[in-house]
Amino acid sequence: MNIDSIKNGIVIDHIKAKKGMDIYEALNLNELDCSVAVITNAKSKKMGRKDIIKIDKDFEVNIDMIGFLDQNITINIVKDNKIIKKFHANLPEKIVNIAKCQNPRCITSQEKELDQIFILTNKEKQTYRCKYCEMSLK
């Protein structure tokens, strides 16, 4: 199966097989007014099978969101048919409005206008805690 290469845009590569749509939804790619290809179960030397997302537009991708979901994902920035930048999204120190605190006693459960902020408190165990109540994110 062939999907045309893109001239200017972003290729999100090395997504775990069958997780491509999760990334598509998390990044709200349905809101873009350009072509977006989600390729699932593509062959991969490194991963066996993988998903890929190709976005035919240069836009500001939410790197924190990708880093939070999976740090093995590769982000390729394409300009004039060439990859000009290739990088992994690191685990972000802070995530804002990506996840919701589940603690019913947290102030965010009462005051809905507050940003949902989680701070990385343990990098090894990838533990995030709510900025307000310090409950860990599950």
Place this chain on the structure above:
Amino acid sequence: MKHLIDIKNLSVQEINELIKVANDIIQNKEKYSHKCNGKKLATLFFEPSTRTRLSFEAAMMELGGNVLGFSSADTSSASKGESVSDTIRVIGCYADIIAMRHPKEGAPLVASLKSIVPVINAGDGGHNHPTQTLTDLLTIQREKGRLENLTIGLCGDLKFGRTVHSLITAMSRYKNIKFVLISPNELKIPEYLKKEVLEKNNLEWIETSDIEKYIDKLDILYMTRVQKERFFNEEDYIRLKDYYILNKEKLEKAKKDLCIMHPLPRVNEISVDVDDDPRAAYFRQAENGKYIRMALILKLLEID
């Protein structure tokens, strides 16, 4: 501008300075009686807590200042649906410093981010209660003469008991501290505290459900109440509320210079026959709460 939201906001040096000022206040009350003339403390208690509120108000009055505020959400604009951020912006126009208690965890932090005057967390749900921890540290220092080389028994609700969590966090920064954690299985200390405080700081600690097993080893025995408001299930509360009752008989094996503490109010967990024992420090502890709050108000208002 500085706030006190979490005991971790204060360095060991700052805590030691607060204790020093509190001890000086106890020795020289008159010297401090006009330090806050013309200043106002607002006590914003979105849930009732008579003793904490009165302790703050007495502290400000003894410094020569005035107090205003409310003692439950029903009598504040929160009952009309006002946000914490809006409330704090308005109160900042009327007071020089704010002590805030709120049932929702993190509410005082939200307040501090918007406030134009210092905010003190006077308790937020089951989360933090830093002035209780300061009270406990002052009491330990006054009763034992040190904050190092101590074996501390913590007994009762170690799962929901925020005073216990904060005290462990605060004491873990001092040298040669050992903990004996005494609780029923259902109310054991949370795993994250074990990993992020006890293990991380290489502290020595033992978990047990038997209060008498290690009582002879303790320098401090910190009793806690099983709090009804922290349970969603009343059956669990009824089953666990009287699990430990400290009485004269249990204290027979304890050290002669043991210091018995309790954040109060107590229900049944310390028998009244212990009250006359010189080792019972809990009423002195309650009094210390006023003095350390006086020291804290002075520090946050930057008054020497």
